Amino acid sequence: MEDLRLGIIGIGNMGSLHVIMMSEEKVKRCHLTAVCDIKQSRLDWAKEFWAGTGHDYDLEYYTDYKDMLASKNVDLILISVPHYLHPVIGIEGFRAGKHVLSEKPVGVYTKKVEEFMAEAKKAREEKGLAFGLMLNMRPEPNYQKIREIVQSGELGQRKRVNWIITNWYRTQDYYNSGGWRATYAGEGGGVLLNQCPHQLDLWQWIYGMPKRIRAFTYNGKYHDIEVEDDVTAYAEYEDGSTGVFVTTTGEFPGTNRLEISGSKGKILYENGKLLYTKLNMDEREYCFKANDDFPPLETTTEEIELGYGKGHRAIVQNLTDHILDGTPLLAPGEDGINSLSIANAMVLSSWTDDWVDLPIDADKYWAMLQERIKTSKVKENVTERVKDMSGTFNMGKK
Ligand SMILES: NC(=O)c1ccc[n+]([C@@H]2O[C@H](COP(=O)([O-])OP(=O)(O)OC[C@H]3O[C@@H](n4cnc5c(N)ncnc54)[C@H](O)[C@@H]3O)[C@@H](O)[C@H]2O)c1
Numbered sequence: 001m002e003d004l005r006l007g008i009i010g011i012g013n014m015g016s017l018h019v020i021m022m023s024e025e026k027v028k029r030c031h032l033t034a035v036c037d038i039k040q041s042r043l044d045w046a047k048e049f050w051a052g053t054g055h056d057y058d059l060e061y062y063t064d065y066k067d068m069l070a071s072k073n074v075d076l077i078l079i080s081v082p083h084y085l086h087p088v089i090g091i092e093g094f095r096a097g098k099h100v101l102s103e104k105p106v107g108v109y110t111k112k113v114e115e116f117m118a119e120a121k122k123a124r125e126e127k128g129l130a131f132g133l134m135l136n137m138r139p140e141p142n143y144q145k146i147r148e149i150v151q152s153g154e155l156g157q158r159k160r161v162n163w164i165i166t167n168w169y170r171t172q173d174y175y176n177s178g179g180w181r182a183t184y185a186g187e188g189g190g191v192l193l194n195q196c197p198h199q200l201d202l203w204q205w206i207y208g209m210p211k212r213i214r215a216f217t218y219n220g221k222y223h224d225i226e227v228e229d230d231v232t233a234y235a236e237y238e239d240g241s242t243g244v245f246v247t248t249t250g251e252f253p254g255t256n257r258l259e260i261s262g263s264k265g266k267i268l269y270e271n272g273k274l275l276y277t278k279l280n281m282d283e284r285e286y287c288f289k290a291n292d293d294f295p296p297l298e299t300t301t302e303e304i305e306l307g308y309g310k311g312h313r314a315i316v317q318n319l320t321d322h323i324l325d326g327t328p329l330l331a332p333g334e335d336g337i338n339s340l341s342i343a344n345a346m347v348l349s350s351w352t353d354d355w356v357d358l359p360i361d362a363d364k365y366w367a368m369l370q371e372r373i374k375t376s377k378v379k380e381n382v383t384e385r386v387k388d389m390s391g392t393f394n395m396g397k398k
Helices: 013-023 040-051 065-069 085-095 110-127 141-152 172-176 197-207 283-289 311-325 333-352 362-374
Strands: 004-009 030-036 060-062 076-079 099-102 131-133 158-165 212-219 228-236 242-248 256-262 265-270 273-279 299-304
Touching: 004 013, 004 065, 004 311, 013 030, 013 040, 013 311, 030 065, 030 311, 040 060, 060 065, 065 076, 065 085, 076 085, 076 311, 085 099, 085 110, 099 311, 099 333, 110 131, 110 333, 110 362, 131 311, 131 333, 141 197, 141 256, 141 265, 141 273, 158 197, 197 242, 197 333, 212 333, 228 333, 333 362
Parallel strands: 004 030, 004 076, 030 060, 076 099, 099 131, 158 242
Antiparallel strands: 158 256, 212 228, 228 242, 256 265, 265 273, 273 299
16 A cells, blocks of 8 residues: 555644654654644745755645545545544544544534544545544653553552642643633633543553542633633442542642552552562451561562653554554544543533533533533634744653
């Protein structure tokens, strides 16, 4: 099969970085052929940038993504526009016969994402099309190792998973840089929808889906915004273990600490350092056997050093290999509904001041979101700016 031709839709903060990444030609057998943005200024940027890269061909430039979907020079689209549009453009992409790679989150609410998934299934079965999601932290070796340990059962009886992820600091200027940002009508949510889809995905990818959630989300606690910028959530799992997830964009310095404990061991991943502590016997057994003659529990701690992965590039490469060779997908688009369900459940719990069972009541969430959209104000007269966010990808490092 011939190499893939990629079209990027949306060349703002993230899409521009995707253009730069693809210009380096480090993704094998996938080449950028087209870009699309409703803003001429972004297309002008792309044209000038591409001219300076020394490639011997020019890109196709579109202001309307429907025209890009009609192009015969695009096999795969990468959707990098505000979140509400991910399922909208993705569904049209499948109908136009394109493979789809969507930025995270896969959508804003699960009701729409279910439609997206149904279309993806149809496209896969009828046209052999692939559906990937830009979950660029899944290729990180540290998270892969943590997942391997947890899923092997080595930790014994699972007790607790805690993630404090408060190093997503954002200034008011960031929120002011786009009219859609941090509004219910334009973005549909805050830190849970924009910054945390990565950690919410890893949380469930490593540990599994919770059965119910109780959460407290605060809107505009640290910024002049409509949506949540501070969250504390408590989760319960089928096996009786529990979890706590804490996040904000308003704390500095922040913390990124993932801790998973079981009866036979404990994992601590903080500031890029992975520690694995093993017990010399199962604590649950020890607890009921121990007496004065019984030796104390002992632990050994190993620091596992694995380095860092290739992030976004690894996701595009994996999807390319999947389409061309059938390599298993590392980040299937369908997985996106899990992290989105958790995010929606946290928000719904706060809105209703009650527990929320998973899977969530998609209609209820949608209806309550519509109420908020009615009074939401997408900011007008905003001078939209592209900001270099490459230093904030938060791949687990400090
Ligand atoms: N995976 C990651 O590491 C990562 C990092 C940042 C952002 N993102 C995701 O990327 C998406 C975009 O975020 P951003 O920060 O780049 O936003 P942005 O506002 O900087 O860029 C969005 C771009 O899309 C364009 N656009 C809007 N509607 C369009 C349409 N109908 N057709 C074509 N272009 C359109 C806008 O003009 C803008 O240039 C979000 O969903 C966000 O969650 C992912």
